[in-house]
Amino acid sequence: MQTEFTDLAKKRRSIYALGKNVNASQDELVALIENTVKNVPTAFNNQTTRAIITFSDSHDKVWDIVLERLRKEVPDEKAFEGTKAKIAGFKAAYGTILFFSDMDVVEQFKQQAPLYADNFYDWSEQGQGIADFAVWTSLAENDLGASLQHYNPIIDEQISAAFDVPANWRLRAQMPFGSIEAPAGDKEFMADEDRFKVAK
Template sequence: MSAFVELVEKRRSIYALGTDSEYSKKDIENRIREVVQQVPTAFNSQTTRVVVLLDEANTKFWDHIYDVQKDVLEGGMQEWMSGVVTGAKNGIGTVLFFEDLDAVEKMPAQGARQEAYKQNNNANAQYAVWLALAEMNLGASLQHFNVGYEKGFDKGTKEMFNLPDSYEMLAQMPFGSIEQEAGEKEHIDTDIQVKVFNK
């Protein structure tokens, strides 16, 4: 098995996070910067913007998420969200993933194609950062709280950190030391996922 495949297998959704890491926060920040800069984007448009929250900023963000979501979610989802928020606040930090819509508008594509390119650009960054964190023996998960640019759901986050109005938040990735390993993961047959034709 190659080192890359081992890394892909190592990357799992981790919710119980801590602050015990052999890497400094500056090391983590620098690794995220290096990786994001190399992520491929449609037309080399480089539309993705990443915000790294540490310490007080991380706590403040997740307190905000909880305050907004606690009256929206019901039953089991409320309990699940509380667990995610607690884990995120106990971790080292959170990576926020945005698309700069001003940059998106400059791509030579419109409508559904532009939307697809935007989503693909951001997804590439999300996965690359997640793999980088896994390589540093850090756990993470991908969350989608308060997303909804047109309805202003991410407005509070942008105001909190003085981010441009053109930023659309697409995801959040809390990360930290792995305090509880992920469970077994079931896989469907690869022949269902991958089709190969040679004529």
């Protein structure tokens, strides 16, 4: 059996020590991310995933927004120190991908296929997850690290205002990416017998 894909999936890890030592150009990274998202499968080929790819000041702005929003949730400065350190780690990355779902498309398919209407939001989330994984793995293939963060929905309004996000785009995740400054730790797995069943 060929195992190249599985090997890449193993290489894709949550990397938190990210840096800006990236050899690829921004245009090359944009092309990689766009082509990866375009080629993942979606239910009914409805292509609900949207993305904003941020670099430089725009990347910094994402994490400034997150930090200021979290400051309102953790008003005690001493308790906030850990939060500041965590966000500084994300800001140290080379760029951030903001992932969205286009809710207008979800609603459109609900109307077009009413028999499956209750499923289209779930299917958009499945498509989103596939896109996240595919982009993450494509970055790993190119020796770039990333992690997937979920500060939505508390940052939704600020992100929408800062990046002129269409009202029908719903923020689903944030992916900081960059050079790998320290590897991920060991990964533990649950027992196979608790996870899989084989019927022959």
